[in-house]
Amino acid sequence: MDLLALADFNLVARHGGFGKAARASARPKATLSRRVADLEAALGVRLFERGARALKLTEEGRALFERTGLLLTELEETATAVASGGQSPRGRLRVSAPLLFSQTAMGKLAAGFARKYPDVRLEVTSEDRAVDMIEEAYDLVIRVNPEPDASLVGRVFLRDRLVVVASPDLRFPPEERPVPAVVRGPVTPSASWKITTPSGKRWLAVDPVLGLASLVMVRDAVRMGVGAARLPLSLVSPDLAAGRLVCWGEVEGFETALWALYPTRRLLSARVSAFLDFLKESFPHGSPDELAAYVEA
Known part of the structure; x- marks a missing residue:
């Protein structure tokens, strides 16, 4: 598979059209269109439904975008890290956190992380619903007692009663x-x-x-x-x-656990790894008293 064509497909899918992708990347629209057409021919499937005014991913296109978008981003980040000699994490990190944790601890936690990693642009949204990490482009989510999900892995960093x-x-x-x-x-x-x-x-x-x-x-x-x-x-x-x-x-029977979750994949971005380590540093024991002390300090 042509990785350059795959990267162009992801660019178009992410921006929702050839014109927007061309303007964002400063590349000819015709080049992007040809690359995507070549990829469709190589795979033998249509990746986009091309309407008069709208471009929409087909079912096959959505599956390809979901499975390759994060991997391509991580490959780019890995190459950047190698080229820069393994410098500190950089780039955008999107996190979704539950309302109560956000109200009590996330402001202080985010500020501490921003100070330690000034090259990372941390964005935190606060809501209790289970967001779709792939569809909504989150790098990491914090959830309370999450349901098992084969597409996500992670770790418990706090427990409460x-x-x-x-x-x-x-x-x-x-x-x-x-x-x-x-x-x-x-x-x-x-x-x-x-x-x-x-x-x-x-x-x-x-x-x-x-x-x-x-x-x-x-x-x-x-x-x-x-x-x-x-x-x-x-x-x-x-x-x-x-x-x-x-x-x-x-x-009785209501112990809660806060999980930090991220998509299942072989490569884990330096930003997510740094945030996971920062959670562990902030709550080394993960106890209710430790969280209360962190909030009050």
């Missing part, structure tokens, strides 16, 4: 009486929470009275004494230590 907390003014209820609860999301009838207390395991009946969009908002409402809530230990450790909140027990 859920605890039930409340204001000291809110009394721990008898077993048969429901407690007002603050929840993330809509206020709907909720099942009881199974918790482990110093005196043993028990079910805590709850009556959701307030639904909020983020766990930080939930924590703030619980501080005001509206109700109890299930929250990550790392988020409430400072409040527990200061006496602003009290812990009623640990929620």
